[in-house]
């Protein structure tokens with residue numbers, strides 16, 4: 430790490446190896462990292478979920494480099510680890526790359542095991558061989574399975590994943606932690622609740638609601654719509670990852686949540702009302718688009734996160750309220766139609 434002292438601040442310019450930086454959370458993280466002066470290598474296979482155009486304004490800058498490649502491809506990964514910024518190798522790997530959609534994992538489990546488990550193992554081996562001092566594995570609250578009507582997930586809650594997606598993410602976490610136990614390699618894990626914000630692919634629930642409502646198509650809500658998720662604004666998650674780099678410890682698991690538990694039905698109504706207000710359409714015209722459809726097999730009922738350990742150990746807490754975050758998100762989809770038109774279902 431290069432240490433730079435200014436009059437009032439001591440801060441670090443990091444060389445970051447980011448995988449999956451063309452996807453939803455990765456895109457936001459890349460932007461935050463560049464805005465803070467860090468050097469970013471973005472390694473992404475550009476699956477259906479990744480868009481290189483998310484950072485077209487950064488291409489050609491000396492502190493940003495995009496390389497197309499697959500995290501399962503040992504040779505390609507090893508080659509990328511030889512790249513440098515300012516004559517130095519990488520300080521941190523942040524592994525966002527994943528197959529991330531639960532519904533897809535139910536119908537095509539194999540690619541989830543491949544990317545999420547094998548890909549993570551490939552990245553860990555290459556990062557350790559290249560002497561990268563720190564590896565952050567981006568994981569999910571879904572590794573803990575489903576909650577009843579009370580209680581919250583805690584760091585040491587039992588791992589009990591339900592879907593092929595969450596099972597593959599659990600496998601990835603365990604392989605990552607094994608690199609600490611086996612080699613003393615500095616691996617840190619983050620587990621976060623459902624993110625929302627800019628750049629999320631239209632197949633996910635919030636963009637589906639916004640984009641289908643704008644086309645006056647029905648909004649599919651699984652089963653009774655009373656499944657509960659805890660929603661966090663994506664920038665709060667990204668800030669937490671920076672805090673893990675600054676204040677975290679090897680082999681620790683850090684939990685992030687938005688403390689904004691909502692049923693899927695409530696969430697749909699809030700978004701539709703926000704959208705109605707912003708587009709001058711009567712609320713009832715959008716609310717009537719909500720359509721209950723057959724529930725997802727094995728659908729988890731409730732997730733909620735106790736992130737007090739991250740407040741105590743990282744000095745992190747979410748700062749964007751659900752209402753403000755939803756406003757920003759709806760505004761972003763209204764002003765960035767090229768991002769989603771053609772991809773919305």
Ligand SMILES: NC(=O)c1ccc[n+]([C@@H]2O[C@H](COP(=O)([O-])OP(=O)(O)OC[C@H]3O[C@@H](n4cnc5c(N)ncnc54)[C@H](O)[C@@H]3O)[C@@H](O)[C@H]2O)c1
Nearest residue numbers: 449451452453454474475476478479499500526527623624
């Ligand atoms: N979205 C959420 O609410 C949420 C919550 C908690 C954790 N996470 C985790 O955060 C990470 C990012 O999630 P997201 O929502 O941004 O996902 P996303 O699907 O939007 O993006 C995934 C990115 O990874 C890339 N990718 C996929 N397979 C690859 C491969 N084999 N090699 C290289 N790149 C590949 C894709 O092209 C895409 O750019 C994932 O690991 C996910 O499990 C997501």
